Amino acid sequence: MAKITAVSPLAPASFPDLPVIAGVRLGTAEAGVRYKGRTDVMLAVLDPGTAVAGVFTRSATRSAPVLDCQAKLGGDSSTGAAILVNSGNSNAFTGQRGQMSVKDLTEAAAKTVGIPASRVFTASTGVIGEPLPHEKIIAKLDELNGALTAEAIKGAAKAIMTTDTFPKGAGRQIEIDGKTVSISGIAKGSGMIAPDMATMLVYIFTDAAHDQAALQALLAAECDRTFNCITVDSDTSTSDSLMLCATGASGVDATGNAAFGEALHEVMLDLAHQVVKDGEGATKFVEIRVTGAASAKDAKVHGMAIANSPLVKTAIAGEDPNWGRVVMAIGKSGAAADRDALSIWFGDILVAEKGWVSPSYVEADAAAHMKQQELLIRVDLGLGDGAATVWTCDLTHGYIDINADYRS
Numbered sequence: 105m106a107k108i109t110a111v112s113p114l115a116p117a118s119f120p121d122l123p124v125i126a127g128v129r130l131g132t133a134e135a136g137v138r139y140k141g142r143t144d145v146m147l148a149v150l151d152p153g154t155a156v157a158g159v160f161t162r163s164a165t166r167s168a169p170v171l172d173c174q175a176k177l178g179g180d181s182s183t184g185a186a187i188l189v190n191s192g193n194s195n196a197f198t199g200q201r202g203q204m205s206v207k208d209l210t211e212a213a214a215k216t217v218g219i220p221a222s223r224v225f226t227a228s229t230g231v232i233g234e235p236l237p238h239e240k241i242i243a244k245l246d247e248l249n250g251a252l253t254a255e256a257i258k259g260a261a262k263a264i265m266t267t268d269t270f271p272k273g274a275g276r277q278i279e280i281d282g283k284t285v286s287i288s289g290i291a292k293g294s295g296m297i298a299p300d301m302a303t304m305l306v307y308i309f310t311d312a313a314h315d316q317a318a319l320q321a322l323l324a325a326e327c328d329r330t331f332n333c334i335t336v337d338s339d340t341s342t343s344d345s346l347m348l349c350a351t352g353a354s355g356v357d358a359t360g361n362a363a364f365g366e367a368l369h370e371v372m373l374d375l376a377h378q379v380v381k382d383g384e385g386a387t388k389f390v391e392i393r394v395t396g397a398a399s400a401k402d403a404k405v406h407g408m409a410i411a412n413s414p415l416v417k418t419a420i421a422g423e424d425p426n427w428g429r430v431v432m433a434i435g436k437s438g439a440a441a442d443r444d445a446l447s448i449w450f451g452d453i454l455v456a457e458k459g460w461v462s463p464s465y466v467e468a469d470a471a472a473h474m475k476q477q478e479l480l481i482r483v484d485l486g487l488g489d490g491a492a493t494v495w496t497c498d499l500t501h502g503y504i505d506i507n508a509d510y511r512s
Contacts, residue, residue, distance in 0.1 A: 114381035122275035123286035127151035127351025131251035138192030146263040147248040155316040161344035167196035195228035195236040205238040261290035274374035276367040293379035306346040313352030330372040336383035385502025397490030402439035407494035409437035417499035425470035445486030
């Protein structure tokens with residue numbers, strides 16, 4: 105794996121002070137799955153009654169842990185649950201060996217924490233195609249179990265990192281019926297980010313009570329508004345997993361509560377943005393706002409075409425207001441567009457309109473906008489009411505440096 109020498113320039117100043125979630129205990133350990141001297145395993149144990157929802161990659165080559173988790177959703181919550189995650193090896197494209205690794209891990213973890221294996225969810229992230237040395241993780245289960253504490257969420261965020269340069273966390277607290285409800289989440293992700301249901305690894309915990317089926321529907325809907333609207337490099341991982349666990353410890357049933365849904369959205373969007381800001385080699389965070397499309401679906405297609413274009417992303421890295429590359433990306437997207445109805449802005453600067461450069465356009469103004477760390481590209485198709493917003497980062501030589509020797 106490439107040597108990560110510096111924290112992303114877009115990283116937050118510090119890891120946030122997240123609310124402690126009653127009903128969740130976490131522990132970490134150094135198992136040496138791939139590297140020595142770093143925490144690389146995380147265990148979360150959830151109290152009986154916890155509802156678990158999840159969304160996962162739609163990759164046709166998804167990993168054995170993903171397939172196992174998908175099969176287990178919606179099970180009996182009365183016994184509690186556990187989540188076991190390792191970094192360094194994705195246990196993907198490992199055939200029957202990978203399935204046996206999952207079976208051995210879930211059974212060993214179940215025995216350690218005293219719950220059925222059907223309620224143990226695993227995830228693995230890292231190199232694809234190499235057998236997972238699961239016996240190293242099993243050897244650490246007693247240590248993990250003994251280290252469990254409600255205050256270990258920052259350590260858990262660090263343990264699941266691969267090429268990430270900083271741990272990612274977000275949280276919110278709201279009042280429902282006069283009682284406080286808390287949400288805390290962590291994520292890992294830096295490269296191979298082009299979600300098609302979840303992206304990277306994300307674990308969100310709340311002390312609210314929530315119907316499982318409704319929680320699953322809420323998570324899927326919010327995923328489409330957050331993680332499914334980001335991209336770093338257009339590559340969808342084999343291991344993407346996003347899980348939401350509601351312990352019910354607050355005594356507040358948040359099923360159908362609008363304030364809870366909005367707080368969850370804020371946590372998920374915060375984490376999604378942090379993933380983009382930690383994009384491999386990233387120096388710019390870019391919001392692409394598309395309006396006037398023939399439909400919302402078309403708007404997102406256009407937004408992602410712009411966000412994933414290597415030419416657009418390298419122009420951003422070079423601080424070049426090359427609006428012609430935006431025009432190119434719109435034209436190739438496959439969604440409806442009309443050259444002569446198209447308008448483009450960099451920030452508040454009108455760059456192009458009516459199929460031509462705007463008469464008011466001054467390149468120096470746009471160039472000044474491109475020097476900022478956080479950028480806005482706006483596009484109006486002039487065709488209808490469809491709108492979408494997506495987020496991406498620039499493409500620098502740092503991305504090549506990291507990925508050219510990822511396995512070394």
